[in-house]
Amino acid sequence: MKKHLSTTALAAIALTLPKSASALCIICSCSVAINSIVNFGTYNPLPGSAADTTGHFTVTCDLTLGLLGTYTVELSKGGSNSYAPRQMKSSSNDTLNYNLYIDAARTAVWGDGTGGTSIVSDPSLLTLLGHVVREYDVYGRILGNQQSTPPGTYNDTITVTVTYN
Secondary structure, eight states: OOOOEEEEEOOOOOOOOOOOSSSEEEEEEEEEEEEEOEEEEEEOOTTOOOEEEEEEEEEEEEEEEEEEOOEEEEEOOTTSSOSTTEEEEOTTOOEEEEEEESSTTOOSBBSSSOTTOBOEEEOSOEESSEEEEEEEEEEEEEOSOOTTOOSEEEEOOOOEEEEEO
16 A cells, blocks of 8 residues: 655745844845745655655845845754754644755755754845845755655745845
């Protein structure tokens, strides 16, 4: 008998600006838009193998007056208390372990820079007047060997934080 799970992660975006006082930003704004969520689709845990997928989001920054050198992009833990691993939950509170990565090899967990996680930094973003659009790939993986996970729909909501530096 096959068990199938319907899964989604990176389903919502929030933007936090700015955290650092080192940027001189008099009239500026950034926004984040999800191009495609990290959606694992229907997952069969019985083989015990991992499942990979990719999502995308865009950061758009406009600067009318000021100086903005760099920004960083962080991803939250979602509904988990840890990045090792993140967990999607079903409506009955069953969990499915997964994680989100910066690289296609899925070696660097995308987090907030703590606990062995990494963040993305975009240097030399804007000076004086400017408009910059950057697209970022998010590499997702459902971790293997979760055969006891009951069938159902599993979701998590990740917050994207953009911080001026």
